[in-house]
């Protein structure tokens with residue numbers, strides 16, 4: 001499954017990364033640990049542009 005890192009917008013395979021976080025019942029995948037940490041610090045900053053409601 002191809003996913004986009006919400007922090008750096010890089011496309012990658014979700015199965016290839018150990019970095020994932022559930023936030024507001026949505027699973028977010030990250031290409032690097034750095035991106036995951038950045039997201040966990042300020043999730044609102046990164047999900048605003050990705051939300052589809």
Ligand SMILES: [Zn+2]
Nearest residue numbers: 005008031035
């Ligand atoms: Zn990233």
